Amino acid sequence: MKNFSNAITDLKLARYPLSAKDTLQAWDAADEYLIEFIAKSTNDWQTPIILNDQWGALSLALHQKHPTVISDSFLSHHGIIHNAQINQIDNADISLLTPLSVLSGKYDLVILKVPKNNALLIEQLTHLHPYLSPNTTFVAGGMIKHLPSTLIQTLEQYVGPTQASLAQKKARLFHSEVNINSVIKKSAPSAYKFSFLNHTLTAYGYANVFARQKLDIGTRLLLQHLPSLPLEQAQHIVDLGCGNGALGVCAGIMNPNAQITFTDESFMAVDSAKLTWQHTFPNRKNVQFIVNDCLQGVSQEANEILCNPPFHQQHTVGDQIARRMFTQAKQKLAFGGALTVIGNRHLNYHVTLKRLFGNYTLIASDRKFVVLRTIKSS
Template identity: 40%
Template sequence: MTTPWGELELARFPDDPRDRLRAWDASDEYLLQHLAEREEEQGAGLSGTVVVVGDRWGALVTALAAQRPVQITDSFLAQEATRANLDRNSVETGTVHLLTTQDPPPDRIDVLLVRVPKSLALLEDQLLRLAPAVHEGTVVVGTGMVKEIHTSTLQLFERILGPTRTSLARKKARLIFCTPDPSLERPANRWPYSYALPDGIGAVSGRTVVNHAGVFCADRLDIGTRFFLRHLPAGRGARRVVDLGCGNGVVGTAMGLANPEAEVLFVDESFQAVASAEATYTANGVPGHAEFRVGDGLAGVPAGSVDLVLNNPPFHSHQATTDATAWRMFTGARRALRPGGELWVIGNRHLGYHIKLRRLFGNSHLVAGDPKFVVLRAVKR
């Protein structure tokens, strides 16, 4: 990546030589170019506390490392990519202060740079959490691809921080400029959001779900999960169960309620998701034992230590459609499962997960299906 301050070597995480997706895009380049032009005009660089929100793979904070920025991210993978990219470019990790969306933000923010997230709810939550630290002199610049910035995006900045305008598009990217107004009366933060589940979906019928902002389908139960809940494995044989890519944790909670003797491990790469899963599990008074882990799938889980893995894999990485995450999840599940252990997967029918499972496990069994979804079971031999 070419920046106004030199060349950077960047990669996504986990680093895969076959991955053709870059660790930055035109919106990152546009923001950095704007900051360099601003520095040239004013004869000085950024000063004070610099906070970068939503930096997807660490490209922004690596380029701005001389400013000792604070990075705030919901993604474990983004944090790991940032550490790797700082090391790759001979920047000490301590130069950048890494925070999650669940950590308290800095008390004062002098420069706020926002990489617009896919989730409008996550943007809303973060702006409301950061607003008390923003003052009249804070420099606020957002960035994103044109297709990611909508009228609703600009309205959030306007409603929470102050008057907002946009730049001209450049390489299909756009900047957002916001002038903070400390006197603005901000709305209350509605996150986390809770709702009661409908009847007819097994052990969690009528139970409570808690969602932090940014979790998939945070305001309702998505139809794929609803279908999965109706076809979860019955019986009490599984002692160690994993809700892999747990989201709000409703699937693992259902297993815990149906099988109180089981230990349930909730895993997701999203800090917001794992916080939601823990809140959902706690809200329903599940009698068994649970562990909540933010991480890269089942990395770190001992091989052969799991009886059952339940998985609804994502097929998007930000704006890119890819099966890389699903493949990593399936591979990690096979390693973690004991012989005879099972991986249960819910997916859109057209994704063809049965082919991947047969390649990896040597078998794939259809548990249930409808015109849109299939539930598949693979057994480790």
Template identity: 40%
Template sequence: MKTELSLFERTLTFHRFPIRNNELLQAWDAGDEYLISHIEELELTSSKRILILNDSFGALSCWFSAQHQVFMMSDSFIAHKATLENLKRNSCNDVTLLSTMDEIPNEIDLVLMQIPRNNRHLVWILSKLRQSVDEKCPIISVNKAKEIHSSTLQLFEKYLGDTKTSLAWKKHRLVFSFANCTPVPNVDEEVRWEVENEKMSLVNLPNVYSGESLDQGARLLLEHLPSEDLTDFIDLGCGNGVLSIKLARLNPNASITCVDESFMAVEAARRNLNNNLQTQPEITCIANNCLDEFETESASFIVCNPPFHQQQAITDHIAWQMFCDSKQVLKKGGKLLVIGNRHLGYDIKLARLFGHTQVKTVASNNKFVILQATKY
């Protein structure tokens, strides 16, 4: 796996976060290289104020921090951590880290963006740029050419302004825009919908997973959450907090900790818990990398609906870290409740960690399986 990016007689070293043994994926892609090459060929004067959106692991932030004042904006806690680690690794200048819920800084000279997967998130970002950035400020975005559809460009034109594209290079394409569309769009940050048969009304922020309807896995898991008079529980990968709301109703004396790597998910969970619970239990909502720095043997129950991708890459290492962290954080006799697609083989992974006799199937259908692992 390549860790050194060499361009324009300069070499920087990058690692993904968290660092894994035998890592197969590198911490930047051809889109990052395309953006760097294009900007370097422009020969910008130094000390520009550059806003970088969705920098996956900090390659762009590190590169441009050498001569410019960089603001890195991302909804990902892991992207923030990776950027900090790679800045330190390369002895780079500091950058300002922001979430995509924060206000865009004033007097930005150049915007660089990795186009997000989620169109609601993209529209939210475009609308904020249109409202905050001078119409003469270049906005240059990048993605794989196959992901830049005519509908994608229509979103840029509708919510941002004049837009054109580059030729493809290493299967990536640049999108050049200016913030000049009229009228100036106003995009609501919240989408609200009801959960059928659960008497829940959920607000969903632009980058929350399954933000326009309840995903099938969560729907099945809602039917099989325990009512055991829990004293505490952790909702790991909490999303909009729908599982926490149901668990809190079933276990009204329990303290609640919601964890997600998306800042928007954590905020949505906080709002939804406050809005949907008649009595307010002890609630903690934090953005984090799984259960990093949680106290060992401190939790009684963990519920987990693991993601199967990190940034653009499909991977199961996040689920594995969630399972390993959960075993560390659970008290003896504590339980981990997991849902996943049947083909992912979570039963095998959990059996390796907790022991075959400690893992049981709670429920399943033709697509999903719910598993419970008990720490002995």
């Protein structure tokens, strides 16, 4: 936890999930720049909306305005709640929504932290546009090294004329005038087809889902070797970090009597997996969908866990998410249950699996990926 002194207030902020080894701060210079702009303004905004606030730097600084906060991340939602409690701020001061939540009314202030995913940016601007007015103050911000080169063009297309500020501490703000006459088409989830065994399947992906337009090569390798894995006797199979749900759906084809659980910390991912499953199994009920931190919220022991872990959280790259997934997998697996993982060779997941489980087997590999399997034996 670190002290965040800004132009409006002083806050104590921690990154979430909490880790004693995490030395990074829970805000950046773009947060500071956005708060400074708001503090200097003479406008008395009444209905602010904040998009992509990761741990509450923006929403907690503006909590007295009762902002609506939109994030696709379960971890961000709970990071904001945790930091509100640390700072003795009532959770009711902030309305937490997902990118697919229904909005209402008009917002007179939009604060946008530019997301890493440009498809998510377009989805958010499209979703938000009907709730803006010509009097809406629209300001976007981000660290310069992370901003897409097409940002101004995107803002002008989906919001209106846009001006960039001067850089400050390697951050930049963008001020847009709302053009309510713009014709904005409502976006829809992407869909693509792929083959598994004798089936032609369709995978769906909302804007913030990894590999939303085609099957990623890691998952493709794992699917090639799923038939050789002893899943036939599994009673409960978990697709951990499910994304669009391709792994869980294919496991469901192989195991028609098994309970299949899809879990991810992205609201859009779990909704995408639900679409993929329902298109494949319109009448099958032995399934559940959980938005949570890894396997928290999964109460039933698992016989099989399938996992294609992410190796980044927003702009932070590392294996901390994978290690958290593997640790929780050991806790949730039944005795004799197995965790099967696909990962880039250079991430050395076998070292972590050997340390946690005491064993691993190399199932398959190519020049970039390895498929590893480990058994809970103690």
